[in-house]
Amino acid sequence: MSSESRLYTFSQETKDHLRKFRLGTSRSNDPQAVIYFIDKNTLEIKQDEDQTVYKDLQDIAEELPDHSPRFVLLSYPLTLPSGRLSVPYVLLYYLPVTCNAELRMLYAGAKELMRNTAEVGKVLEIDSADDLEELPKKLGAE
Numbered sequence: 001m002s003s004e005s006r007l008y009t010f011s012q013e014t015k016d017h018l019r020k021f022r023l024g025t026s027r028s029n030d031p032q033a034v035i036y037f038i039d040k041n042t043l044e045i046k047q048d049e050d051q052t053v054y055k056d057l058q059d060i061a062e063e064l065p066d067h068s069p070r071f072v073l074l075s076y077p078l079t080l081p082s083g084r085l086s087v088p089y090v091l092l093y094y095l096p097v098t099c100n101a102e103l104r105m106l107y108a109g110a111k112e113l114m115r116n117t118a119e120v121g122k123v124l125e126i127d128s129a130d131d132l133e134e135l136p137k138k139l140g141a142e
Contacts, residue, residue, distance in 0.1 A: 008110045009044045010117055017047065018073070018118050025075030026087055033060050033092075036071040036114070038106055045071070045110060045117075061129035069107040070094045071114050076139055088139050091120040097127050 010018075017034075025032045033054040038045050054060045064070055072092035080086050093111055095104065115123055124138060 007043055008038065008113055009042070011044065011046065014044075014046050015117065017051075021053075021073060021075075022089060022119055025089065028075055028087065029077055030055050031057065031074065031076045033072055033074040035060070035063060036073070037068070038110055040106065043106075045114060057132045057135060061132050064094055064129045065096075067096060067098045067100075069096065069099055069103055071107075071111075071118075073118055073120065074135075076135065078136055078139055080140055086140070088122065089120050090122045090124055090139070091115050091118060092132075092135075093123055093125045094129075095125060095127055 021032075021034055031054075034047055034052070035054070036045055036047050052063075054063070060072060060074075064072075072094060073089070074092055075087055075089050077085060077087045091111075091114060093107070095107065111123065124135070126132065
């Protein structure tokens with residue numbers, strides 16, 4: 001057992017939600033995203049209370065805090081240059097340059113656990129909400 005899995009926790013409800021979200025978005029025609037954070041007191045990785053599923057990159061950008069990291073799970077349908085439809089499932093590791101060292105370490109330690117638990121194929125690091133505009137290009141859209 002890795003040290004990360006002993007330090008950070010996921011509730012069974014969160015694990016179930018991660019699985020349901022991954023399976024439910026794999027054939028979606030619209031972008032879908034959920035935002036997760038680490039509770040500093042319990043070190044539990046969880047979704048915000050309202051459990052919002054975001055359908056637009058701009059909405060995600062507005063929800064990301066200016067000084068605190070977040071994990072964003074994103075299913076983003078796009079058309080590849082070959083004309084084929086692809087729905088990459090990625091983890092956006094949002095780490096703003098203005099966040100303090102304690103939070104940087106907290107999220108850096110949980111990144112691989114989040115990646116493995118959410119079963120994402122790719123991790124993209126972003127340091128500002130503006131980076132979301134470049135996302136389709138990074139994912140390989142036309």
